[in-house]
Amino acid sequence: MGSKLLLLFSVLFVVGGVAFMTAFSLNALPPSIYTYTYQIFSFGPPRSEYPYLTKFEGHWQTELTPTIAQTELASCAPRSGILIIHNGQVTGTPGGLNDYLSVTAVVDQEGNLVGKTVRGGSGNDGTITGTIVKTDGNGVWADMLGCKGTFTMHKIDLYEDPSKGILTSYTGEVTLIRDGASRLPVPGEPIYVGDEIDVPDGGEAYLSIGFQTTNIPGGQKYVVKE
Numbered sequence: 001m002g003s004k005l006l007l008l009f010s011v012l013f014v015v016g017g018v019a020f021m022t023a024f025s026l027n028a029l030p031p032s033i034y035t036y037t038y039q040i041f042s043f044g045p046p047r048s049e050y051p052y053l054t055k056f057e058g059h060w061q062t063e064l065t066p067t068i069a070q071t072e073l074a075s076c077a078p079r080s081g082i083l084i085i086h087n088g089q090v091t092g093t094p095g096g097l098n099d100y101l102s103v104t105a106v107v108d109q110e111g112n113l114v115g116k117t118v119r120g121g122s123g124n125d126g127t128i129t130g131t132i133v134k135t136d137g138n139g140v141w142a143d144m145l146g147c148k149g150t151f152t153m154h155k156i157d158l159y160e161d162p163s164k165g166i167l168t169s170y171t172g173e174v175t176l177i178r179d180g181a182s183r184l185p186v187p188g189e190p191i192y193v194g195d196e197i198d199v200p201d202g203g204e205a206y207l208s209i210g211f212q213t214t215n216i217p218g219g220q221k222y223v224v225k226e
Contacts, residue, residue, distance in 0.1 A: 046058040046157055047162075048086070048087050048088070049087050050087060050088065050179065051162050051163075051192035051193050051194065052109045052163075052178065052190070052192045053087060053088045053107070053109060054160060054161065054162050055134070055159065055160065055161040056085045056088070056107050056111070056132060057085055057086060057087075057157070058084070058085060058155060058156065058157030058158075059082050059083075059084055059155075059156045059157055060082065060083045060084070060085060060092075060137070060153040060154065060155055060156065061080070061082060061153070061154045061156055062080065062081060062082065062083045062092065062094050062103075062151060062152070062153045063078070063079075063080045063094075063151060063152050064078065064079045064080070064094055064095075064101060064141055064149060064150075064151045065078050065149050065150050065151070065152075066078060066147055066148065066149035067148060067149045067150065068146075068147065068148065068149075071145055071146030071147055072146065073145040073146055074119075074145040074146070074147060076146075076147035076148075076149070077099060079094040079095035079099070079100070079101055080094055080095075081093060081094030081095060081100075082094075082156075083103060083153065085107060088106055088107055088108065089105075089106060090103060090104070090105035090106060090107055090113060090115060091103065091104055091105075099119075099120060100119075100120060101117050101118070101119055101126075101141070101143065102117065102118040102119075103115060103116075103117055103128055104116055104117075104118075105128055107132060111131050111132040111133055111137070112130075112131060113128070113129060113130045113131065113132060113137065113139060114128075114129050115127075115128050115129075116128065117141055117142070117143050118143075119143040119144070119145060119147075125144060126141065126142045126143035126144050127141065127142050128140070128141040128142075128151070129141075130151065130153075132153065134155075134159060135154060135155040135159050136152070136153065136154055136155070137152070137153035137154075138150065138151065138152050138153070139151055161190065162192065162193070163190030163191060163192055164190075164191055164192060164193060164209060164224050164225075164226075165190070165191050165207050165208050165209035165210065165214075165224075166188060166189065166190055166191065166207070166208045167185050167186075167187065167188070167189055167190075167191055167197065167205065167206075167207055168187065168188065168206045168207065168208050168213070169187050169205075169206050170185065170187065170199070170203065170204060170205035170206065171203050171204050171205075172199065172200050172202055172203020172204065172218065173200050173203065174197060174198065174199050174200070174203055174205050175197075175198040175200075176191075176195060176196070176197060176198075177195070177196040177197075177198060178192070178194070178195050178196075179194075182198075185197070191207065191224050192224060193224055193225060193226055194223075194224065195223070195224040196221055196222070196223050196224075197216060197221065197222045197224075198221045199216045199217065199218050199219065199220055199221070199222070200218060200219070201218045201219045202218050203218045204216065204217060204218060205222070207222070
């Protein structure tokens with residue numbers, strides 16, 4: 001009798017585990033389950049290959065709310081699920097098994113999100129655009145069946161912005177070089193490991209790193225290090 005009960009409990013445990021994982025992957029569980037799971041089983045803030053994108057790295061609970069109920073081609077229902085951001089790439093499929101919205105997008109260092117949506121297996125591309133600030137984001141979406149609406153995002157994982165300081169001010173044609181791309185910096189913007197600040201002759205730049213202010217005189221290039 002005891003062995004039969006043990007076998008029964010083992011079978012129920014396996015079946016329950018499979019059912020849970022299936023529902024989890026299909027975004028069929030309450031949002032609080034995902035929040036609890038990712039927070040409990042994460043070991044510190046997730047990291048990106050690009051330090052300036054680490055603040056977006058991880059899992060985002062996402063709610064898509066239609067602003068119209070019906071089009072000539074389809075009904076428009078709310079959807080929820082997890083979007084994952086890794087190295088600036090945004091992916092996920094909010095919704096259920098038969099009515100999901102696949103999202104593929106990119107987010108830049110300023111938090112601007114731009115991408116496309118595909119509804120179910122239609123193969124037709126819609127759009128999604130928005131903005132992320134720290135642990136929250138919002139924007140608008142549309143699919144090619146005429147449905148459209150707004151969305152919100154909330155970061156589930158721990159938040160970390162591994163900036164090493166701030167470029168407080170500068171004079172002259174100072175250049176910020178990040179991942180091989182050069183541009184004029186914005187006073188007050190954060191700086192990250194690997195950034196290069198190129199100060200021309202006659203120019204000057206001031207960095208705030210920790211509790212210190214660093215002056216970079218003209219004719220020098222400063223590389224931000226750990």
